[in-house]
Amino acid sequence: MLKNFRLLFLLSSSFYFVLTISPAKAEVEDFGMSQVTNVNQLSDVQPTDWAFQALQSLVERYGCIAGYPNGTFRGNRALTRYEFAAGLNACLDRVNELIATATENTVSREDLATLQRLQEGFAAELATLRGRVDSLEARSAELEANQFSTTTKLRGQAIFAVNGGGFDGDSIIDATGRTVANDDPNATMIFRAGIDLDTSFNKTDLLKLRLETGSGILGPNGQPDGGRDNAAGFLEPSFGSALDYSINPPTDRDIELSRLYYTFKPSQNLAVTIGPNMRAADFVDFNSYAKLSFRDFSTQAFVNNYILFPIEFPSAGAVIDWKPSKRGPFAIRAAYSATDAANPGDDGIIIGNAPFINVLYDAPNPNIPNAPSGGGRGLFGDNYQGIVEVEFSPSRDLALRLQYSGGEIFDNRFDAVGANLEFTLAKKVGIFGRYGYSSYNNTNFGDINPNYWMAGVAFRDLFTRGALAGVAVGQPFIATEVGNSTQTNYEAFYNYPISRNVQITPTLQIIDNAANQNENGTIYTGTLRTTFSF
Numbered sequence: 001m002l003k004n005f006r007l008l009f010l011l012s013s014s015f016y017f018v019l020t021i022s023p024a025k026a027e028v029e030d031f032g033m034s035q036v037t038n039v040n041q042l043s044d045v046q047p048t049d050w051a052f053q054a055l056q057s058l059v060e061r062y063g064c065i066a067g068y069p070n071g072t073f074r075g076n077r078a079l080t081r082y083e084f085a086a087g088l089n090a091c092l093d094r095v096n097e098l099i100a101t102a103t104e105n106t107v108s109r110e111d112l113a114t115l116q117r118l119q120e121g122f123a124a125e126l127a128t129l130r131g132r133v134d135s136l137e138a139r140s141a142e143l144e145a146n147q148f149s150t151t152t153k154l155r156g157q158a159i160f161a162v163n164g165g166g167f168d169g170d171s172i173i174d175a176t177g178r179t180v181a182n183d184d185p186n187a188t189m190i191f192r193a194g195i196d197l198d199t200s201f202n203k204t205d206l207l208k209l210r211l212e213t214g215s216g217i218l219g220p221n222g223q224p225d226g227g228r229d230n231a232a233g234f235l236e237p238s239f240g241s242a243l244d245y246s247i248n249p250p251t252d253r254d255i256e257l258s259r260l261y262y263t264f265k266p267s268q269n270l271a272v273t274i275g276p277n278m279r280a281a282d283f284v285d286f287n288s289y290a291k292l293s294f295r296d297f298s299t300q301a302f303v304n305n306y307i308l309f310p311i312e313f314p315s316a317g318a319v320i321d322w323k324p325s326k327r328g329p330f331a332i333r334a335a336y337s338a339t340d341a342a343n344p345g346d347d348g349i350i351i352g353n354a355p356f357i358n359v360l361y362d363a364p365n366p367n368i369p370n371a372p373s374g375g376g377r378g379l380f381g382d383n384y385q386g387i388v389e390v391e392f393s394p395s396r397d398l399a400l401r402l403q404y405s406g407g408e409i410f411d412n413r414f415d416a417v418g419a420n421l422e423f424t425l426a427k428k429v430g431i432f433g434r435y436g437y438s439s440y441n442n443t444n445f446g447d448i449n450p451n452y453w454m455a456g457v458a459f460r461d462l463f464t465r466g467a468l469a470g471v472a473v474g475q476p477f478i479a480t481e482v483g484n485s486t487q488t489n490y491e492a493f494y495n496y497p498i499s500r501n502v503q504i505t506p507t508l509q510i511i512d513n514a515a516n517q518n519e520n521g522t523i524y525t526g527t528l529r530t531t532f533s534f
Helices: 052-061 081-100 109-121 123-145 231-235 355-360
Strands: 005-010 016-021 151-167 179-181 188-200 206-214 256-267 270-278 315-322 330-338 384-395 398-409 412-425 429-443 446-448 451-460 468-478 488-497 502-512 523-533
Touching: 109 123, 151 231, 179 231, 231 502, 231 523
Parallel strands: none
Antiparallel strands: 005 016, 151 188, 151 523, 188 206, 206 256, 256 270, 270 315, 315 330, 330 384, 384 398, 398 412, 412 429, 429 446, 429 451, 451 468, 468 488, 488 502, 502 523
């Protein structure tokens, strides 16, 4: 049935009326066409039609005929009693108007009698119709009075994963030569769970509050040491082999506030975010195929440009996201973040650095005599970083992002540049990669220039709609000064959607020359990840 159609009602041998009906709404609508002044204006009404003379009479006598915008009448339609009642009501209004104007010879007694009988017969339907109209008017008035009110939405996610793995050879040593393991680690079951409270005050802003917990264990110093609850993170914790969703949050089943920030838009194309608890990596270095560890790759070094983010979490700061033209190909983002921003002093353990920072520098620790103190804390003290990203995306299938990151770590300067590319073929196959080059001064190995790269291919809707599969390879920390080889990571995954809210993903990881040490045998791990979203 057509969405809207024109109905012709026969009330007597010489009286008809016309009504535009929307079946879902059963109400009169205006299609923007002016009153028909001549029946010949209706292209689908011919002089040979049985209703032609009646329509002609209505046009000339009553003036209650209107056509579709394309000049058609479409009078041959079935109607319900409610639709007939609506048409009758419209006709009565027109008759009352004619009577009120006392137009001579406009309404005959026979037509008035017919209308009276119809009004009595359809009294119940007319009453129901008026009730519906009153209800719609009341709802419209309420919506107009409350066009927007403060709204908070609850979103949640839970990740369950079973993980196991092992290695070739006799033992595994880390980047400093210390022995990490002599035996294969035990299989584990790990988890992360969190809820987001997203609040908006004016429809264009967002106050985000996220509470999370996870199975990350505590380190020897009693501080959170995420990533060690899975085989890859336990055997190679320094250069990004751990499961990323295990690292965030790095808590031992404690509930923590992991995000707290506010985003607002001073103009249509500019968004500003400020907050005391945020992550710069949430806002820059996006990639459609390698970014969300609960959906695609799990290896930490494949989720972001590893050497570009020496500060991971938690941190305070601000982000600017500017798109010069709404439909233009360019976007510019800038972020500033600082760890331990709430500490006005110069002492205290700084948490939130990337694992490789613990290899390059001896972190300040008041519990260790003669340990370095680092610089001042607070919003503009150690440790801090600033990031600028320029994105060129001429279409949904191609994006190139160029980045610069710089700042200080324990009073030592670092600078890094990066590139992020993704290209989609036939909307099903994605090719992507990242590259980074950096300089870190006064490390335990001197002034060094670590490199980073990763590349991969992904397949959308593989075997079933909504599925995502991917394979990637990369070297997260290329530095000849650290170790005697270069670590290489591999990962393959297949994300299968059981439903819109449940996804199950088997993942395989392989790590060669772990921790840049060729004495280490190949590490292999397998994970079965299940993600619940609501």
